[in-house]
Amino acid sequence: MGDEIDEGLRSELQRQGIWVTSMQELYNWGRKNSIWPLQFGLACCAIEMIATAASRYDIARFGAEVFRPSPRQADLMIVAGTVTKKMAPQIVRLYNQMPDPKYVIAMGACAISGGPFKQGYNVLKGIDRYIPVDVYIPGCPPRPEALLHAFMELQRKIDNQKLSGPNKSDHLDREHPSEYPVPAFGKHDLVPRANPDVFRPPQIERV
Amino acid sequence: METLEQIKKRIEAAVPGAKIDIVNNGSPSAQHSLKIDNEHARDVARFLRDDPALRFDFCSNVTGVDWLDRVIKKTVKTKQVVDGVEKDVDLTSEEKIPGYLEAVYHLFSIAHKHGPVIIRMQTGRANAQLSSLTPIWRSAELQEREIFDLYGIKFEGHPDLRRILMWDEFEDFPMRKDYRPPDDFEWEPTPHDDVLERAKQHYPARPTETELKPS
Ligand code: SF4
Numbered sequence: 001m002g003d004e005i006d007e008g009l010r011s012e013l014q015r016q017g018i019w020v021t022s023m024q025e026l027y028n029w030g031r032k033n034s035i036w037p038l039q040f041g042l043a044c045c046a047i048e049m050i051a052t053a054a055s056r057y058d059i060a061r062f063g064a065e066v067f068r069p070s071p072r073q074a075d076l077m078i079v080a081g082t083v084t085k086k087m088a089p090q091i092v093r094l095y096n097q098m099p100d101p102k103y104v105i106a107m108g109a110c111a112i113s114g115g116p117f118k119q120g121y122n123v124l125k126g127i128d129r130y131i132p133v134d135v136y137i138p139g140c141p142p143r144p145e146a147l148l149h150a151f152m153e154l155q156r157k158i159d160n161q162k163l164s165g166p167n168k169s170d171h172l173d174r175e176h177p178s179e180y181p182v183p184a185f186g187k188h189d190l191v192p193r194a195n196p197d198v199f200r201p202p203q204i205e206r207v
Numbered sequence: 208m209e210t211l212e213q214i215k216k217r218i219e220a221a222v223p224g225a226k227i228d229i230v231n232n233g234s235p236s237a238q239h240s241l242k243i244d245n246e247h248a249r250d251v252a253r254f255l256r257d258d259p260a261l262r263f264d265f266c267s268n269v270t271g272v273d274w275l276d277r278v279i280k281k282t283v284k285t286k287q288v289v290d291g292v293e294k295d296v297d298l299t300s301e302e303k304i305p306g307y308l309e310a311v312y313h314l315f316s317i318a319h320k321h322g323p324v325i326i327r328m329q330t331g332r333a334n335a336q337l338s339s340l341t342p343i344w345r346s347a348e349l350q351e352r353e354i355f356d357l358y359g360i361k362f363e364g365h366p367d368l369r370r371i372l373m374w375d376e377f378e379d380f381p382m383r384k385d386y387r388p389p390d391d392f393e394w395e396p397t398p399h400d401d402v403l404e405r406a407k408q409h410y411p412a413r414p415t416e417t418e419l420k421p422s
Contacts, residue, residue: 086374113394119402121381121388122373185374189389201394203411 024163031075031101032063032158035151038074038094039067043081045108045141052144062151071097076154078147079133082110082117083124085190089182095131096179101171103158105150106133109140116140129194131180208321209260211239217258218243222250230327240311240325245337248328249364252343255314255324263314263324266344271354272309273384279304308335308360308383312347330360332383339365357382 010020041049053059053067068074071094083091095104106127109115117123127133134157135150142150161169170176180198183190209217215227218241225247230240243251255263279302287296307329315322328337339362341348351362352371359380362368370377379386392398395406 086372119388121379121386125391125394185376187376187378189391193389193391194393 027163028159028161032155034063034066035076035103035154035158036066036068036074037064037076037078038071038098039069040094041080042083042087043110045080045110048141048144049078049080049107049147052147057144057148059148059151062148062155064151071095072099074098075102077102077104077131078107079104079111079127080107082115083127084122085124086122086185088124088127088130088190089184091127092130092180092182096182100178101161101169102178103134103154104131105135105137105147105154107137107147107150108142109138112136112138124190126199129199130183132198208319208324211241211324214255214261214324215241218251218254221254221258222247225251227251238323238325240327242327242329245328245330248338249340249343252326252340255326256343260319261324262316262318263322265315265317265322266312266340266346267315267323268311268313269340269347269350269354270311271358271360271382272311273358273382274304274306274309275384276306277304278302307331308358310337310351310354310360312340312344314344335360336363337361338363339368341365356380359383 005020005022013020041047051057053065059065064076071077075098077091077095077098079091095102104127106112110117110123111127114120114123114125118125124130135153137146137150139146163169163172171178177197180195183192183195185191211229215229218225218227226244228242230242232238232240255261281300281302283298283300285296285298286293288294289296308331309327309329312326313323314326330337335358337360339347339351341351341362342364348366349371351365352368354360355362355365355368356370356372357380369375373381381388390405390408392402392405393409395402398406
């Protein structure tokens with residue numbers, strides 16, 4: 001399972017017709033080339049996500065064309081669009097229902113921070129208040145190329161995940177939570193307003 | 208289509224006791240409207256819908272408005288005799304209008320291809336209540352629910368008055384002008400104006416002089 005194969009030795013062996021790999025490489029190679037996204041869209045960004053899945057941009061080239069209508073079968077949640085406060089608990093619930101390993105792409109200004117509706121009374125100021133996000137794509141909406149870029153970033157991330165050792169991937173760590181508390185509807189806002197285990201905004205000081 | 212004055216006269220003849228005012232719109236669109244009183248609202252609405260010459264069979268839009276207290280200044284030019292000389296004097300009078308909530312309906316006639324006629328109903332902020340026109344125009348149902356949700360006007364006679372956009376547990380009325388959004392301003396990278404004021408409450412306290420001094 002060790003991931004330290006000497007590159008020189010490997011290419012030497014390859015020249016002799018012997019292909020050497022590690023469990024980790026094989027495992028990650030398989031995972032990163034079949035990321036199945038959860039099929040749901042929240043607002044205008046979802047249109048770009050649909051365009052990405054259609055033939056012109058063709059997300060099938062990255063092995064992610066199988067949009068699953070059930071969270072139980074999905075690896076990736078693309079939060080494509082505005083998350084209203086009324087919708088946020090459902091998003092967290094869907095995330096909780098996805099099996100590990102799972103990843104989240106926050107697509108567009110809305111999913112990142114509330115976007116153009118940030119100061120509205122009904123829009124959540126970023127889905128990262130309740131669930132961990134792996135890749136953020138800015139834009140309003142991000143173009144399909146940007147979503148593909150996010151995919152490639154995610155593939156890179158998966159490729160670098162360790163199966164063992166102190167830096168092993170979160171989903172192999174028993175201590176690491178794979179579910180997060182679902183916020184409740186309160187009298188004035190969602191309760192809590194953010195999950196402090198996930199959302200750690202930088203502290204700003206301005207004069 | 209008849210003019211608003213004619214419609215007003217005919218309503219007053221058909222619905223005894225109805226109080227109708229014409230509210231003028233000074234903008235270039237000049238879409239004047241009829242203010243109808245709460246008690247006779249449904250009878251007036253039924254007349255507008257069923258009268259063969261009017262036949263407003265389609266309510267295309269219902270919306271809410273929150274008017275703040277306002278002062279209207281009126282200037283009247285009068286002639287006055289000052290020290291035996293006649294002079295033009297401007298008399299200004301101020302009229303205070305307390306704030307109120309309003310529901311506005313846009314009506315069209317598909318049968319006669321005319322419209323819009325705009326009707327308004329007013330109510331106070333405390334205990335805001337109007338009579339629902341959903342029994343007359345079914346298309347008002349969801350929009351009256353929206354007004355109930357965002358402005359807190361109760362529509363008496365509405366078949367299914369629940370919140371529609373916000374969740375049921377929610378207690379505020381976010382489109383009212385005195386609404387203050389909850390305090391989720393922890394992370395505002397580019398704050399300005401009101402947002403800056405609210406974001407500042409989350410900034411850490413600056414170290415005091417004594418804390419900065421090396422001990
Ligand atoms: S970021 Fe822009 S395009 Fe995307 S959902 Fe929000 S408003 Fe729509």
